[in-house]
Amino acid sequence: MTTPRFPIQLVCLDMAGTTVHDGGAVLAAFHQALDTIGIPTGSPEHDTAVAYALDTMGQSKIEVFRALTAGDEDRARAANHAFETAYDQSIDAAGVREIPGAADTIERLRTAGRHVVLTTGFSAATRDRILRALGWQDLVTLALSPADAGRGRPHPDMLLAALLRTGTESVHHLAAAGDTTSDLLAAHRAGARIAAAVRTGSHADTDFATVPHTHILDSVTDLPAVLDRVDDATTP
Template identity: 85%
Template sequence: MTSTRPPVQLVCLDMAGTTVHDDGAVLAAFHQALDTIGIPAGTPEHDTAVAHALATMGQSKIEVFRALTAGDEHFAQLGNQAFENAYDRSVDTEGVREIPGAADTIEHLRSTGHHVVLTTGFSPTTRERILRALGWHDLVTLALSPADAGRGRPHPDLLLTALLRTGTESVHHLAAVGDTTSDLLAAHRAGARIAAAVRTGSHTDADFATVPHTHVLDSVTDLAALLDTAPTPADAS
């Protein structure tokens, strides 16, 4: 029977690890931030904090630091600012680069009538710094951070905000792509038609298997071909 489900109209793409390659700058910035808040390298606390950072890749950075500091808002803000400063320095001195083929994929998606929205756990300031470094401001329809939406991943707020901002009529028209389990959980909770993982970032197939998703792709460049097929609904796993 021919599917009557509507085609994808809105594509939400994560940044670091999905469309942007930063050569480990996120984790390096976490190491510097942990030292700033008194969790130095070589301690069991540091190892535990790094493990938590890896497990929560893709989530709002301030929420990660709130968890690491047991809700101490002063130290959470201090750690988050240290992280942002370290990552910004990396962008300025070493630069960032696209995941190979990401920009061409985005251009293709937009040329075929899709809204393309970038989502990230970074602050708006860091997000804009990355977009400037890549020259991507005119490439995408919109870019969103947790501050623009309410809550970060794994909550669905970023995706639902993208839906509202672009005037997309239903989550059944939404495809969301990311490299972490938090990305996939957000897509599932938003009811996205496609909740796709990519193998270019922090998490592995074994990680993806622990959360609901519809597809695992080698790269974001595989997305256009996927959208040409009849995708399964977002409640598949």
């Protein structure tokens, strides 16, 4: 029987913590958002909320705030607005930059004939501000937020939307990389051939060990070599 060949055609990369470094701006914005909705810094409720935010890094921010406010939509939206305002200010203050080598890595992946799609738990407006700040508007094939796909991570929707929009033949041709367990769960649930964790963001090896994954990498810059090896193994 001939072994099916599944070279990697589509690479989905998380933004904050994987391709983008924000100097802790996400967590700082969470603190400000919680203060805005009456969960003051220093309170036990605030500490619990921050711990939850860290555990759920990578997920849709509005969904995180819905969970923290027990489904109170008005409070959740107020918190999300405060979060995005605070994070946007950090972007304007040049608080975001690429993970070292990320742009070159994306170029290398595209030169190899692969689609590269960025995925994020940020709103589309915040996502696009980051892309403009980095000058990445034309660097990637596509950039997706939860609102573009249906649900955010750990659901697989953004990865599957990327597959459909790029015309990729099968999930067997899909690779995904991210710095959180939510990224890895989304990749696993999407059926991605490669679900790679990177050590440049929120979660550590001990966190990655709790969810399915195929690789743990020091940085996204290590990913092209992994994909080249996968492709070589499927070449007859």
